[in-house]
Amino acid sequence: MNETTQTSPEGVTRTPTGEIAPIPQVTEQKPTSTPTSTPAPAPPTSESSPEEPKTLLNEGVKPAEVRAPEKYEFKAPESWEKNGWELDGEILNKATPIFKDLNLTQDQAQKLVSFYAETSQRQHEESVNMMNQMRDDWRKEIKADPQIGFKLDSEVKPTVGRAIDMLGPKLANEFRQAMDFTGVGDHPAFIRAFYALAQMLTEGGHVAARGPSRFGMQQPGQRTDAAHSLYPNLP
Numbered sequence: 001m002n003e004t005t006q007t008s009p010e011g012v013t014r015t016p017t018g019e020i021a022p023i024p025q026v027t028e029q030k031p032t033s034t035p036t037s038t039p040a041p042a043p044p045t046s047e048s049s050p051e052e053p054k055t056l057l058n059e060g061v062k063p064a065e066v067r068a069p070e071k072y073e074f075k076a077p078e079s080w081e082k083n084g085w086e087l088d089g090e091i092l093n094k095a096t097p098i099f100k101d102l103n104l105t106q107d108q109a110q111k112l113v114s115f116y117a118e119t120s121q122r123q124h125e126e127s128v129n130m131m132n133q134m135r136d137d138w139r140k141e142i143k144a145d146p147q148i149g150f151k152l153d154s155e156v157k158p159t160v161g162r163a164i165d166m167l168g169p170k171l172a173n174e175f176r177q178a179m180d181f182t183g184v185g186d187h188p189a190f191i192r193a194f195y196a197l198a199q200m201l202t203e204g205g206h207v208a209a210r211g212p213s214r215f216g217m218q219q220p221g222q223r224t225d226a227a228h229s230l231y232p233n234l235p
Helices: 078-083 089-101 106-143 149-165 169-182 188-201 226-230
Strands: none
Touching: 078 106, 089 106, 106 149, 106 188, 149 169, 149 188
16 A cells, blocks of 8 residues: 555545644735835934044043132223212122022123113113103293293292292202202192292282383473362462
């Protein structure tokens, strides 16, 4: 009997000795996908950029660490010194710990102080200019007032001055200083109100003469007043 491989009706393969042969394993082949396009390389970043080459003497040397001084010495800008201004010590005392915490050098801290001083001066000058312009507008308004503008120098100022003098020398001087300091002495409403009050408090001034009466300059017999009309023979 020849040794041949027998196949059962069920499709099972057997060996020549009649044993069932192992079923061969079939590996599934997955289809490979072909990329349609090649992705562009990523742009170089700062981390991947080459470092700046160092010279031989600088290889392995770390940058020097900035050290804050033990005590800062600040100087006011030249424009401040001309005006006699000084830096605010209280603000500098509050700013010094911040400078030390940031480890600023003397030059770095001085730049910040100078910037603060220049900014403060510019703001001060803008405020002064604005106040001067406002007071100038007040003066123009009161001088153009149809009621008191034309007699401002001849009557308004003297009347208000007499009312202020009634306060006494010390208080009168302090009051005039307050008007100049605040600028209220230029405000139209203040001038109108104070002039009205001053008229109630002060006596009227003297009446200036305008020359002799025309009747007194006539010859006897030419007078036309009531007395001589009734008694024409009066000398």
